[in-house]
Amino acid sequence: MGLGANQQGDGEVQGAIHKAKRFVGDVTWEEVKKHDGKVVKDKWLVIDNQVYDITQWAKRHPGGFKVITHYAGQDGSEAFTAFHNDEQYVRKFMKAIHIGQIAKEHEEHKDVVKDFAELRKTAEKMGLFNANFLFFFLHMSHIIGLEIASYFVMRTYGFCWWTFLVCMAMHGTLQAQVGWFQHDLGHLSCFKSSKWNHVFHYVFMSTVKGASAKWWNHMHYQHHAKPNVMNKDPDVRLEKLFVVGEKMPKMVAESGQSTMPYQHQHKYFFLIGPPLLFPLYFQFMIYRHMIKQKEWIDLAFNSLYYIRFLACYVPLMKWWQLLLFYESFRVMESIWFTWVSQSNHIPMEIDEDLARPWLELQLRATCNLEQSFFNDWFTGHLNFQIEHHLFPTMPRHNYVHIAPLVKTLCKKHGIDYKTKTLLQGFADIVHSLKSSGEIWYDAYYHLQDQYSTD
CATH class of the missing domain: 3.10.120.10 (Cytochrome b5-like heme/steroid binding domain)
Known part of the structure; x- marks a missing residue:
């Protein structure tokens, strides 16, 4: 924004x-x-x-x-x-x-706005908006290293069950990790110069990940500007497959356009949610956006990923092996991303736009997962989702330093600062989907009973 x-x-x-x-x-x-x-x-x-x-x-x-x-x-x-x-x-x-x-x-919100502005000034004085080049260099290096290692394992030993599993795991991991890295670049948090952030964002999002930098900017900036706000955050817009929160299920039920058995959405989520988000839905939306918006440069960069991938692996596999390999690591990447990204948002409040101040807006829509070396790496530091949403341009390695100050400010203004374990965050996705499905079921069939009575 x-x-x-x-x-x-x-x-x-x-x-x-x-x-x-x-x-x-x-x-x-x-x-x-x-x-x-x-x-x-x-x-x-x-x-x-x-x-x-x-x-x-x-x-x-x-x-x-x-x-x-x-x-x-x-x-x-x-x-x-x-x-x-x-x-x-x-x-x-x-x-x-x-x-x-x-x-x-x-x-109306003068005190909380003033206090948050002071917190930002404190963060600036502490140097928390300054990136550690070594941190991002090492992160980038381990992504490139996984890419190279996967190719040489397949080239050296050929396609068999163990090389398939090893290379799939490496490719799925590097795709998940480049997802976190492009996220840093897209938020302009790796370099002082916006120009270099954008250049590297194009390179990694398009030629290493095979996606679209422009599409990501279009979608993700909206999410940050109005997280969990219906009809503004694209991540919680009214969809045909899932209903989330407490208000959306009722709205969908009252619209009379319900086409899914939402009372079972916490079950079919495992089948059509995490496994298919990247290989199916995102693939369609990415190319739809690039073509519709005539983002030809973005499309050209994106095509370099497939040229490079095919040039490396076509000589090493049969066509069906290549297709199986590609779809397998895309599914792994999709499962990884979906569980991490949704654990911070779906269980939280989802509402219409009430023009809340920044601190309250973000805290109502986000929660944290516990800090550990593994959680930091596995989630791309999005276990600090609260701090990331409050300070989207802050380099992620500094979230841990601002977190105690954020907690203190939230306590002062009576705003709930939620932190969960990684597994609890995942479990809450299913629990919230089940709860929302039940709300839809009650509202929808209550209306049906009314219609039949009338």
Whole structure:
């Protein structure tokens, strides 16, 4: 989110800015809330008590159209700060879309907003936004090492049951780990320069992982801007296969469009959730996005992954062995990613957009898993999901240092800071799916009984 999230060059950004037709002057919060794109067509947002018209600018926003418009009619100050490493660079483009200032400061969440801003300043003074180059170099090296080792094992010993299992495990592991690494790069947390973060993000996401950097940015920035917010977070949008939380099941039941036996979703999740998310759903969505958005450069980088993979392994396997090998490590990667990523979010509160302050918004939607060397590696430090969501550009090796301060701040404001074991986090996915399915079942069949009575 933000007016210049990816910093893509002065000329492009300047050309995309829509100059405001007028300077309004003092603007009331009631007026701002009308400009959410629903009540009034124009989209306004507030940053540091200044009002900006993002109606046209949003279409060329480097961070994506949706992520910035999710804050239309709201105060986006905290999200703006969270997503931008260099606010001064971005602010020089904001004058052209500035239309006024808030007549009266927002008092509702003033204390928690002020305290969180102080916490961020403390983190900056502690140097927690500075990346350890050695950490990321070693992480990158072990990914490349797994790739090379897998190839040489298959080339040296040929395809047999044990080389298949060993190489599948290595490929599945490297794909999971490159997923965490590209996540760091996508959040601009590995290098001081945004340019180098983007370059390496393209390389690793496309040519090492075989996915799409632009698609990831489009989806993931929305998730961070409004986590677990229905119709804004793409990870919890109304889907045909699963219902989550307490409100979504009722909404789906009342819509009369229910097509799945959601009361059994905690059972069929094991079959069509983790195993198929990457090999089927993400594959379709990635290419759909690249083609629909005409991201030809992204598509070209993506094709390099398959050219490289086929060049390495076609001489070593028969076609059916190659297909089995590829799909097997994709399923392993998918299972790994799904269980880790959903353990932090699905069991948490899922609601409509209530325009909560940043600290409360993120804590209601996220929880942590216990810290250990294995958990850090296995989850890509997303066991510190709370700290990651509060400070998305902070290098992940520093989450452990900011966590105690976050806990103290949450305690001060009566906000629940949840930490679970790894296995408890996984179990809670199933428990929450079961609970949501039961809510849908009760609501749906209660309505059916009403209809039959009428």
